[in-house]
Amino acid sequence: MPNEVTLKVKAKAVKPLKAGYPLLNKEQFEQLNDLKEEGSIIRLVDERHQFIAKAYYGKQNKGYGWVLSDKENEQINTDFFQRKLKAAIEARASLFQSEVTNAFRVFNAEGDGIGGVTIDYFDGYYLLNWYSKGIYQFKDAIIEALESVSDYKGIYEKKRFEHGGKYVEDDDFVKGEKANFPLLIKENGVQFAVYLNEGAMVGIFLDQREVRQKIREHYSKDKNVLNTFSYTGAFSVYAALGGASKTTSVDLANRSYAKTIEQFSLNEIDYESQDIIVEDVFKYFKYARKKGKTFDLVILDPPSFARSKKMTFSASKDYKNLLKEAIEITENQGVIVASTNSASFNMKVFKGYIDSAFKEMNGQYKIEEEYTLPSDFKTTRSFKEGNYLKVVFIRKL
Template sequence: MTKEISLKIKSKFTNKFKSGYPLIFKDALLNSEVLKEEGSIVKLFDERNHFIGKGYYGKQNKGYGWVLTQKESEKIDQVFFEKKLHFALKHRAHLYEDAETTAFRVFNGEGDGIGGFTIDYFDGYYLINWYSEGIYQFKESVITSLENLVSFKAIYEKKRFDTKGQYMEDDDFVMGERAEFPLLVKENGAVFAVYLNDGAMVGVFLDQREVRRTIRDQYAAGKTVLNTFSYTGAFSVFAALGGAKKTTSVDLANRSLSKTIEQFRVNDIDYEAQDIIVEDVFKYFKYAVRKQLKFEMVILDPPSFARSKKHTFSAAKDYKNLLKEAIAITEDHGVIVASTNCSTFDMKKFKGFIEAAFKEMNGKYEVLEQFSLPEDFKTIKEFKEGNYLKVVFIKKIKG
């Protein structure tokens, strides 16, 4: 790990990096051909050979690595990692004291100073997500830092750079005492069953914590709720706990049925009183129109990109049309919760999709409130793409 590679930055991008932009991307490099071994330390220089920053080479879908420091003499070693983790944990200290929430993020990549990995906490268990082979070369430094800073039941990991997406049984276990799964954790008093050893996902997306609570506490009571792209039914659980008249969860994945039933069960909710449907969401929209079904709340939280046999969905291109489908089956004065984790556009553009969708449907609407990432998903202003979550509560007004 001592080998350092010099990277030359094109003049039109030097100010971007000098102002603190952390992602090393190919178009900014004059000599990307020198990058060979992931995990190599890289030093960035401008075309006049002035030092800009230091980081590491690691390919992920976002780029070629991350700048970690603008101090040329600073070493990127175990001490460096421990310092960053210590500061991140200090920032979340109050979250550990909340008995009602026992699952949250403790390290959020570039938001906490080291892009390429995240660490989540699940009631004494830590889960590290690695997003490139490059950052994985620093595994020992991260694990040692965690051992020095926290007490834990066990540490698990997920290699998210494994393009095959296949995991051997128990392959995600690193150290400690193996958990018994499902592991039951709390979020604002509700319960989630999570699996740290079962594929890329654990069963719940922690970044929607405040949105789920808001649905439960302010919007769900007495409502018929449609939860599309429902995954394991987390929004449906919170809607039911908030007194929803009935929830309908729709997702294409076969396992969404058993996973959603499980989440209802661990919260003592009668899942048979709810509708859980395994079907293409777009097909379900057409069915709902045909049967003249309408809902008082519709939750839209699609993946940024998805492909089924008949549909390809891209949030950047298709979200407006998705909204139009939702508007058509939302009752007058009903609420649409529009959410996206797509990082290629900002909240302003997202609201533009909402405006265009209602205009094309000859409808009127009111924005009730909006959300971005919660406090534990720390971001930096120099990397706006890191603040990817956009959620808008929209009231459909009778025209």
């Protein structure tokens, strides 16, 4: 069993924690000197030493750990994790039974009651993402719990925390049978190749499933589509299958070229009839303006933060300028799909960026629709930051 320590919470932090706020941060405490071993169970008490909740200590970029239970006598053991995982799997029953989708999120960290760990499902294979050394101390209990509530072919993991100043990079395979890569999965009937053994990003971002489907069904027919920060081209594949006249995929990473060809080919799309460009997106915008290129549909899905040799992009600082670049090369009555996974601002602020961008370009627009995380990426009202995805379909008037 992990060590247990008792920590007194500042008076102003008691009410939010009692209301279900799950994240621990240093502002909640007078001192954190007793926190030495990541994975320790923390008994949170108020200034009168009245019990508030049980949490664990695990440092990650968001804070110092996560609340696990508001029950004083709850034991944080395999049975605890089993109950959480069973509830999560039952909540995704319709996805497990789907004939057209076999890749989705099974367990979404604090949304399902255990901050710091996510579990994704890829056609019989589970992928666990550990976000702190603290939650990783519970690895054996969590995997034992997962095995007890679900059948699987194999289990993989990603350690998304720093150790000794660098990210831990061990063999990603945990147990079961090893997959043959690429592992071919389905999403809304579309095929994708994923690699659970190639670093943090496996080939597709599962949280955009509904957005991709909407693009295919309602926004692609006979359209000239630009997909920026395209990664492995998933949006481009959906657009092509939706009847786009042409797609252009732009990403700075060299790997994007071969990966995008692979995804097109899996879906019997002639990749040679599409444009796949390895280049800085902002440089491509300049090229498109110079050549008079315009698009009917422009997809903007940048990382929250990225750095190239010549510039740094931060969604919170630079998204408005990115939108202005996109507006210039979008046809009148064309659509911009503006997306961000930055948790540092909410949808209201994001719409403010959109409004400012169009005003500064002397343009008019209409919001067609908006998306946040799909239901398998479960969130909790007490932690609004957890619902990080913001996608807005904007028609340029």
